[in-house]
Amino acid sequence: MACIFIENNRLVTYCLRFLYASLSWLRTLLSHLERPGRRLQLPRQPWLLALLLLLAAPAFAAPAPASQAATRATYRPPDTERLRELRGQREFQYVDVRSEQSGWDLFWRRFWEWLGELLNTRGGRLTWKYGIYALLVGALVFVVLKLLQVDVTRAFGRAPRTGLLAYDVANEDLETINFDAAIAEAERQENYRVAVRLGYLLALKQLADKGLIRLQPEKTNHDYLYELPEGTLPPAFRELTRQFEFVWYGEHDDLTASQYQQTRSTRLRFLQTLSATRNAA
Amino acid sequence: MENLQPEQPAPDATSAPLPAPLEATGDAGSFAPRTDLSALSRHADAIRAELGKVIVGQQALGELLLTAILADGHVLLEGVPGVAKTLTAKLLARTLAVPFSRLQFTPDLMPSDVLGTAVFRPAQADFEFRPGPIFASVVLIDEINRAPAKTQSALFEVMEERQITQDGTRYAMPAPFVVLATQNPVEQEGTYRLPEAQLDRFLFKLNVGYPTVEEEIAILQGHHAGFGGTPLDVVKAVVSAAELAELREQVRRQHVEPRLLEYIARLVGQTRMHKGLYLGASPRASLALLNGAKALAALRGRDFVTPEDVQYLAPHVLRHRIQLTPEREMEGQTPDDIVKQILQQIEVPR
Known part of the structure; x- marks a missing residue:
């Protein structure tokens, strides 16, 4: 409600005028009561006296109203050039300027x-x-x-394709080795230990190509053995692994031709078994 | 010194099972080991059989203990109370016909209680050294982490150099000299963390856990049948000190392909660079891994080491030698987790 009154300028004006008139009347009354020889008769009720004093205070404190002539403002027309200059500024153009948008x-x-x-x-x-x-x-x-x-992809029967391309053995990329030529060269040089190793790597690669194992650098031969599906393949791979480990990790540089022939036969038998095995799903 | 007390047999099956050795399916004659490992195999089987009289299950634990004995290494067995750590160690010691002693580590134990002390002889007006219980071939230190660091430091010299120095005099330990220590996890009441220097001197730290239900039933059946009183009586010594020395010599002669040495070095080296580790493993860990792998290969009937042997032993060799950063510990990771990560980062030589 107070806000409504304050916002209403006309009502405020009336209130002020009424207050001003009341105060003037009160001052006139006081001056009449204070004439010489006449004793001031104060009201007997204390609350009435307090009210009178409260109402009279602004009248004494407020300055006398200035005459209308003394406060009349003189009109100073603005500088035309300055107005034109201000109108030219973007900040004073109060029209709705549409922003330029790109496509x-x-x-x-x-x-x-x-x-x-x-x-x-x-x-x-x-x-x-x-x-x-x-x-x-x-x-x-x-x-x-x-x-x-x-691994959600396994739910749809598709094995993740990781590790195969990143796999290399001692800086040898299995994907780029020509195993037939390398094994033949090792056999020709009677370096049977290396030939056994290459044959084993070839077996690993073909197992991976068929999707039966996942080549990973950190996996051991046993890990690959456990990955194979049940059937004739695990026994064949187990024997191939045993011979490879015996020759390679056992440092059998003195492997004889007959011993090598045995490992070669094992490898060929394994590869035949592998070729008869279906690819992994 | 020997203080044998009746204990409840409570075998464990925590350790990962041993991979099956690759048995020959074809003509094995062409690919027989160059070293005759039959004696080693026979003695190992005899020890296994003796242990099997009392211990139910625990094949992997027994195999690792045998590996440590053959590799001339000390073993730290860790597990909660009541899982037969002490019993297993005592039984293993009993299968060896060598002097045995037992030390019960307590918070008030002094180094002189372990090593021995010089006693004044009034008649001769001189000091005589009285050897402590450490002077034995197989020393069982029970609850090793209940003694403070001051006492632990007394073991540094003897565990590494097989000798002690007292008043300027060197006293050599008898051969063989093996420390089998048991401890509760450090979270248990009244335990201390062992100094890193001492932990590094143990070849393996083996975690002993609870048995499976089937194994526990077998334990109960054996105990109910009147077997639980003094199980040590049924176990007899099957390997002498001289035979053990011969077996160790065979293990030392095992073949190790040069790339496997590099593999071991890279594995251990990786612990020093791993972000999750505050302390990596020392070169002594590399040696431990090599010696352990050679012994394990011999127990598996091979005269050469394969990456399989190294991978299998890596957690047991490294878990007590590495320290996790506080962040990894707060994440709940264990040293075994980190070792597993490292094993996955290093390419297997082939």
């Missing part, structure tokens, strides 16, 4: 307008409402799967 901005503006209109329909509102829930649920499932490190 990209216009595209997005249209897009959001279109989306807003679309979502403002009944169907759009429903889609928005349940789409948000679906997105939240999807995000939650994704986070859970990530935390549990679940």
Whole structure:
């Protein structure tokens, strides 16, 4: 209510005028009471005296109203040049200037307008409402799967394709080695230990090519053995691995031709078994 | 010195099972080991059989203890109370026909209680050195982490150099000299963390856990059948000190392909660069890994080491030699986790 009164200028003006008139009347009354020879008769009720004093205080404190002639303002016309200069400034042009938008901005503006209109329909509102829930649920499932490190791709029967290309043995890239030529060269030089090693690497590569093992640098031969599916392949690979480890890790540089022939036969038998094995799904 | 007390047998099955050795399916004659490992295999089987009389399960633990004995290394067994750490160590010591002593480490134990002390002889007016219980071939130190660092430091010299120095005189330990220590996890009440220098002197730190339900049932059945009173009586010594020395010599002669040496060095070196580690493993860890792998290969009937041996032993050799950063500890990681990560970072030589 107070705000309403304050905002109403006319009412405030009337109030001020009324107050001013009351104070003038009160001052006149006091001056009449204070004439010489006449004793001032104060009211008997203390609250009435206090009210009178309170009302009289502004009258004594306030200066006498100045005459209208003394406060009349003189009109000073503004400088025309200055006005023109100010009108020329951007800050004083109060027209709605449309910002210049690029084509990209216009595209997005249209897009959001279109989306807003679309979502403002009944169907759009429903889609928005349940789409948000679906997105939240999807995000939650994704986070859970990530935390549990679940390989979702295996659910669709597809093995992840990692490690194969990054794998190399002692700076030898299995993908680039011509095994037939390398083994033949080692055999020609009677370097049977190296030939056994190359033959074993060839077996590993062919196992990986068939998708039966995943080549990883940190895996041991046993790891690959455990990866093989049950059947005739594991026993064959076990024997091949045993011979390879005996020759390679056992540092059998003195491997005889007959011993090498035995390892070679083992390798060929394994490769035949492998060729008869179906590829991994 | 020997203070044998009846204990409840409580075997463990925490350690990962041993990978099956690659048995020959074809003509094994062409690929037989160049070193005759039959004696080693026979003695190992005899020790396993003796341990198997009392211990249920625990094949992996027994294999690792045997590996340490053959590799001339000390073993730290860690586990909660009641999982037969002490019993296992005592049984293993009993299978060896060598002097045995037992030390119960307590908070008020002094170095002289372990090593021995010089006693004044009034008649001769001189001092005589009285050897402490450390003077034995197999020393079982029970609850080793209940003694303060001052007492632990008394073991530094004897564990590494197989000797002690007292009043300027050197006293050599008998051969073989093996320390089998047991301890509760440091989280347990009244335990101290062992000094890094001492931990480094243990070849393996083996975690002993609870048995499986089947193993625990077997323990109960054996105990119920009247077997639980004095299990040590049924175990007899099957390997003498001289035979053990011969077996160790065979282990020392094992073949190790040069790339495997590089593999070991890279594994251990990686612990010094790993961001999750505050302290990496020392070169002594490399030696421990090499010696352990050679012994394990011999126990598996091979005269050469494979990467499989190194990988299998790496956690047992490294877990007590590395220290995690506080951040990794707060994340709940263990030294075994870090060792596993490191094993996945180093390419297997092939």
